[in-house]
Amino acid sequence: MIKAWLDLPIFDLFAVLITLYATTGAVIVIASFSPATVVPMRRVEGVVAPFFGTVGVLFAFLTGFLANDITDRNRQAARAVQSEAAELRNIYAVSHASVSDMASLRSVVAKYVAALVDDEWPAMAQDQKAASPGPAYDALLREVSDPQIAQVAGGAVQTALLNAAVGAGSARSERLALASDRTIDAKWILVLILGVVTQISIGLVHLKKVGAQITALTVFSVAVVIALGLIGLQERPFSGDIRVEPGPLAELTKIAAE
Secondary structure, three states, X not given: OHHHHHOXXXXXHHHHHHHHHHHHHHHHHHHHHOOOOHHHHHOOOOOXXXXXXXXXXXXXXHHHHHHHHHHHHHHHHHHHHHHHHHHHHHHHHXXXXXXXXXXXXXXXXXXXXXXXXXXXXXXXXXXXXXXXXXXXXXXXXXXXXXXXXXXXXXXXXHHHHHHHHHHHHHHXXXXXXXXXXXXXXXXXXXXXXXXXXXXXXXXXXXXXXXXXXXXXHHHHHXXXXXHHHHHHHOOOOOOOOOOXXXXXXXXXXXXXXX
């Protein structure tokens, strides 16, 4: 359920939040001032705001922890893409600086980068696996492991190429792991439920005037929808409206064309 909601387009994602908290807010107002429930509700009248403020503090803390987890994941995703692009760029740089002609190596790297950008990236955004990057990476490893490179260009050059290729593979593995990583549904459910509980606490504090209760619930609900909506948009680092782009890798295709 939570996964299906987080995978919705931006407007639908916010629409679900608005519907949830508008519905619960309306139920609280009706239960507080409806003739059928006003008598039992008046029995709890007089609860002071600081007592129920602890619920809001707990909600704020858990929302902050959730946002921090998701933000950290997006930061790691961006770092993985940058590291992957940097290692592949190192292969280009070393191949150009070498005394031997490594046009075949650059061609293999170009095909690998094209497989990443054109095939793997769209598949990764859809929680799918692309078939082409694996063989392309194997071809890259075979190319940089060719003994002739050490004989012609020197052992130091081949070591640099091998380290860069292995580093690119490690960064890719980290990127794929982050793409498939999702926040535990229980965290989202807990935060959403605590938002409703905080609404209830606000309603219990404002049982005397319907206008004050509606105003307080509206302000809180708007804040919750905006905060949780923006956090939800960043749940998946490589898809959605707020995502990590393949720009650093796409730049390598321009270098290959030079």
